Amino acid sequence: MHGSIFVELREYVGATYGTGQWEAVLDGSGIGYKDYVANQVYPDLEAVRIVAAAADRTGRPLHELLEDFGDYLATSLIERFVSLVDPAWKTLDLLEHVEETIHTVIRSSNAKADPPRLRCRRLSRTEVVVEYDSPRKMCSLAKGLIRGLARFYGDPIVLEESACMLKGDVACELYVRLGDRR
Numbered sequence: 001m002h003g004s005i006f007v008e009l010r011e012y013v014g015a016t017y018g019t020g021q022w023e024a025v026l027d028g029s030g031i032g033y034k035d036y037v038a039n040q041v042y043p044d045l046e047a048v049r050i051v052a053a054a055a056d057r058t059g060r061p062l063h064e065l066l067e068d069f070g071d072y073l074a075t076s077l078i079e080r081f082v083s084l085v086d087p088a089w090k091t092l093d094l095l096e097h098v099e100e101t102i103h104t105v106i107r108s109s110n111a112k113a114d115p116p117r118l119r120c121r122r123l124s125r126t127e128v129v130v131e132y133d134s135p136r137k138m139c140s141l142a143k144g145l146i147r148g149l150a151r152f153y154g155d156p157i158v159l160e161e162s163a164c165m166l167k168g169d170v171a172c173e174l175y176v177r178l179g180d181r182r
């Protein structure tokens, strides 16, 4: 997993749970102290262990914490990878283009980075459907990212998961519509 995700996870834990909590979470994960840097790539298992330790420490269900982190992460990713984000985009435009103009570029600029291969279809001016089937099964992170994008752009959205790998489906299907907040 890309180092930028670990760096943002450290920021998220500090901002949400307080100073010293990152070190305590790392300790609880069994990793001990480690200085993650944004331009490196680290084993997926370390991210899984850190998120599990954070959930354990805070008493929050793991997928709830992962979704909350995704919400936080969206703004940080937009700012960190600003050159890949068209300033004219809003939530649905970014979702429509995330695979071919963002994840593909990240994959080709770092041989070890492997963002999920999302299939995003614009159904209409107000609807997008995102299909996610990464073996990492982090659809909660994807849902949080979508909510975070919507918050960043000030777009009210309805988000529905009509299929989910965690429930045995072959892929997760995330349906996003501009509309009322839920």
Ligand code: HEM
Pocket (backbone or CB within 6 Å): 001, 002, 003, 004, 005, 077, 078, 081, 085, 095, 098, 102, 103, 106, 112, 113, 114, 115, 116, 118, 130, 134, 135, 136, 137, 138, 139, 141, 142, 143, 145, 146, 149
């Ligand atoms: C500005 C927009 C975005 C940027 C710059 C970005 C960038 C990245 C990067 C750098 C990673 C780590 C890849 C790796 O470690 O190999 C990643 C992973 C991920 N991205 Fe994106 N992303 C963006 C938007 C999105 C959106 C909108 C979604 C979902 C709808 C999404 C879903 C995910 C998920 C779930 C992962 C975790 C890895 C996995 O599940 O395989 N990303 N992204």
